[in-house]
Amino acid sequence: MHMSFRWYGEGNDTVSLNDIRQIPGVETIVWSLHHKQAGELWEPEEIEREMALITGLSEAERKAGVTKTFNADVVESVNVHESIKTGTTLLGMSRDEALDNYIKTIENLGRAGVKVVTYNFMPVFDWLRTEMFHPCPDGSTALYYDANVVAQLTDPQALVDETLNGAGDLTMPGWEPERLAHLPEFIEAYQGIGHDEYYENYKVFLDAVIPTCEKYDVKLAVHPDDPAFDLFGWPRVVSSKEGIQRVLDLNPSPYNGLCLCLGSFSSRRGNDPVDAVKTFMDRIHFSHVRNIKFLDAAGSFSEVGHRASEGDVDTVGIMKAYAEAGYEGYIRPDHGRHLWGENTEEGRPRPGYGLYDRALGIQYLLGVWDSFTYGDER
Template identity: 90%
Template structure:
């Protein structure tokens, strides 16, 4: 198992590589080119420059005696253009053009040595929360989903505005203002697209891209819908065990796999995260392990600490399943609470992506892993 940490790049993250380097156990920096819009081609020189920052050491590092480096094996995410999801020309780009750029990007990443590319296939919105810095009982703040508020929303634009206001001037993957400025075009394009049609469009994507993944040894890993149920009448198809199995069956290549985010998967009541890990183990190329706590019968939930007893996700059972299977893929902690100096206006990180709680989460997850891996 390779422990990772998501990093948003120099000038686009409140956390430095030097900060991450001091977290015991981190091997992999999970990265992306966050200035690229969905559908754009990732050029080889851009990829090389970012990977060099991650895998190398500066002269100052060496002078300080620093020797620890990272690998850049995992990219999260290469976002999928809406024209691919709908099968329609959108924002001036056809499905074929978007697919060509995606395929070439996979080729360029594979040639550079990337092993896993994460993506999602959610309509319009990526992850969705209603409060970026919701107060927690312990004085920390956390991402929060208010099911009542979402149910009463008749205008998704209001949610877009509130989400971007909480970004603190940093990029918000899946919530790019340049793309969401065309919300009306998307709403029109999704009319008449049900779950069956969406699976059809999904298969077109996989059948087009997977051969290049196989050729350049890049594993494609889909992230479950977050939260894992339909929103605003748009179909979400990676929301349950049955939905995941159907996606894997759309293209049976082992390169068509999962970024199994256990917090996202668990946001749908009735989903069993431990069972999902055991069921899909051989197709899990990357995994996010985090915890959520349900707060009412409607399904409102808050992000909480990674410790199992803090919430409703059995993080101990999850790590036990991975350890007992001697999982050889990549894992990272996911959304953490905002702690200590991160709870000040000046210290606010990107929502969910502060330093301290994710570092604590890594130590907890590694501790559970070690307990089951080395004490059989």
């Protein structure tokens, strides 16, 4: 198992590579070109520049005796253009043009040495919460989903405004203001698209992209819907065990796999995250392990610490399943609470992506892993 940490790039993250370097056990930086819009081609030069920053050391770091470096094996995410999801031309880009750019981007990433590319196939919003910095009983803040608020919404624009305000000056993947300025166009494009048609569009995407993944040895990993149920009448198709199996069956190649985010998957009551790990083990290329706690019968939830007893996700059972299977893929802690001064206006991190709780999460997850594997790994 390779422990990783998501980083948003120099000048675009309140956490530095040097901060991450001091977290024991982290090998991989999960990265992306966050200035790129969905559908744009990633050029070789900009890929190589970002990877060199991640895998290298500055002269000052070398002089200070720093030797620890990272690999840049995992990209999260190469976002899928809405024209691919809907099968129509949107924002002036046809499905064929968007597919061509995606295929060429995969080729460029594979040539550079990237091993896994994460993406999602959610309509319009990559994820959704109603509060970015919800107060927790311990004085920290966390991402929060109020199902009652969402149920009463007739226009998702209010949530767009709340999410973008929470990001401050930092980019918010999946919530790019340039793209969401066209929200009415997206709403119109999704009218009448049901689950079956959405799966058909999904198959077009996979059948077009997977041959390039196979050629350049890049594993494609879909992130479950977050939260894992339909919203605003739009179809979400990676929300359950049955939905995941159907996606994997759309293209049987082992390169068509999962970024199994157990927090997202667990946001749907009845989903069993430990069973999902065991069921799909051979197709899990990357995994996010985090915890949520349900707060009411409607399904509202708050994100909490990674410790299993903090919430409703069996993070111990999840890590045990990975350890007993000898999992050799990539894992990272996911959204953390904002701790120890991070929840102030000055220097506030990207929602869910501060330093401290994710660092604590790594140590907890590695501790659980070691409890099942330490004797074997010595």
